[in-house]
Amino acid sequence: MVDFEWYRSFIAIFKHNSVSEAAKTRIMTQPAMSQHLACLESEVGEPLFTRTSRKMVPTERGKQLYSHLAPLIESLEEKTMGLKLHLSPTMxxxxxxxxxxxxxxxxxxxxxxxxxxxxxxxxxxxxxxxxxxxxxxxxxxxxxxxxxxxxxxxxxxxxxxxxxxxxxxxxxxxxxxxxxxxxxxxxxxxxxxxxxxxxxxxxxxxxxxxxxxxxxxxxxxxxxxxxxxxxxxxxxxxxxxxxxxxxxxxxxxxxxxxxxxxxxxxxxxxxxxxxxxxxxxxxxxxxxxxxxxxxxxxxxxxxxxx
CATH class of the missing domain: 3.40.190.290 (D-Maltodextrin-Binding Protein; domain 2)
Incomplete structure (x- = not known):
């Protein structure tokens, strides 16, 4: 079963082309971020990135997955923040x-x-x-x-x-x-x-x-x-x-x-x-x-x- 957090980590790595930079934005350790990616790649059944010495380059499968996931994740985050806004008197x-x-x-x-x-x-x-x-x-x-x-x-x-x-x-x-x-x-x-x-x-x-x-x-x-x-x-x-x-x-x-x-x-x-x-x-x-x-x-x- 896919963990929702794997998707969020994948999108962060895709945006920053780096596991370490993505980990910083999500306030996670680099090993934990790498584990999320490994689990998602195992679930998908093929690599989502090509690892180079300088950056993470998305594969065609990775690009395809991102194009499907990004709008859905952003929409969910927007609705969550809207709910948080209505519940929080400080916003x-x-x-x-x-x-x-x-x-x-x-x-x-x-x-x-x-x-x-x-x-x-x-x-x-x-x-x-x-x-x-x-x-x-x-x-x-x-x-x-x-x-x-x-x-x-x-x-x-x-x-x-x-x-x-x-x-x-x-x-x-x-x-x-x-x-x-x-x-x-x-x-x-x-x-x-x-x-x-x-x-x-x-x-x-x-x-x-x-x-x-x-x-x-x-x-x-x-x-x-x-x-x-x-x-x-x-x-x-x-x-x-x-x-x-x-x-x-x-x-x-x-x-x-x-x-x-x-x-x-x-x-x-x-x-x-x-x-x-x-x-x-x-x-x-x-x-x-x-x-x-x-x-x-x-x-x-x-x-x-x-």
Missing amino acids: NTIKIGAAPELFTETILPLLSGTELNTTTYFGYADQTFELLKEERVDIILTNQQLLMPGIEYVRLMEESFVIVAPMDTVVPEFPLLKDRERWLSEQRWISFGLDLPIIRRYWKEFFKSGPLINPAHVIPCWDLILKAIEEGAGMSMLPTHILKQQIVTQPKYKMVFEDMMVHNEILIGFKSKHKHTLVINEFIKNVCEQNEGEPRSSLFMGLNSD
């Missing part, structure tokens, strides 16, 4: 990890129209990722797709970065890119981090080289970088949504070379095992619709880590 609260600026842009406009409670933890990519790993939050908003088995992402929106300088900065007309690069290299810069994260990307995209810049100031907060720019401390690269949030009649900053912007995706991260939790699913759908103007529920419901 009306969504725990969110996000940078303050992203929260202001994407979540804050939703709060007045939702019946859900929210608990928010502020931090940037590495910090919110750790919160998600430890299951202290249900979802994170991030601009970095840090990979780990059992964590999936759905695209939320695209953000654009532009160079921002103090209002009194005199920007000459430069017909050639190399002249722009030379002039930019001579300016005082404020960076979000010592490794010049977005500045380095800007240089590689437009100038095909790394920036020769030592930042005058390192300030790990977009809002405070903008304040420093307004005080004349230097120029930096800022996401345009930060500038949109500033409602001022006479801004103290200017955008430089607006025809040269770099773009980055904002993602929503979540634990794979919660992908069918109705409350989390609905909240993510609402956030996506609010920020892109189109339903994303079908994308989220169909998301998998294949």
Whole structure:
């Protein structure tokens, strides 16, 4: 008789191409996961994977079995999570990890129209990722797709970065890119981090080289970088949504070379095992619709880590 857990282990191995990674996502030991697979292969009567030194490659029989099983298992998990939702009074609260600026842009406009409670933890990519790993939050908003088995992402929106300088900065007309690069290299810069994260990307995209810049100031907060720019401390690269949030009649900053912007995706991260939790699913759908103007529920419901 087939044990239902054998099927779940088989699907995990299929998705991750690895017994060890599948064991981590199911919080099992590797020998136990291997035993599940061996029992299922014995029941089926033929191998479901070809073992190589680097990964588990599904056989044709394995692919066929997965195509039959995956929809059934996911449907069962969805119904189970729905039942759990109705029985649990604590599932009306969504725990969110996000940078303050992203929260202001994407979540804050939703709060007045939702019946859900929210608990928010502020931090940037590495910090919110750790919160998600430890299951202290249900979802994170991030601009970095840090990979780990059992964590999936759905695209939320695209953000654009532009160079921002103090209002009194005199920007000459430069017909050639190399002249722009030379002039930019001579300016005082404020960076979000010592490794010049977005500045380095800007240089590689437009100038095909790394920036020769030592930042005058390192300030790990977009809002405070903008304040420093307004005080004349230097120029930096800022996401345009930060500038949109500033409602001022006479801004103290200017955008430089607006025809040269770099773009980055904002993602929503979540634990794979919660992908069918109705409350989390609905909240993510609402956030996506609010920020892109189109339903994303079908994308989220169909998301998998294949």
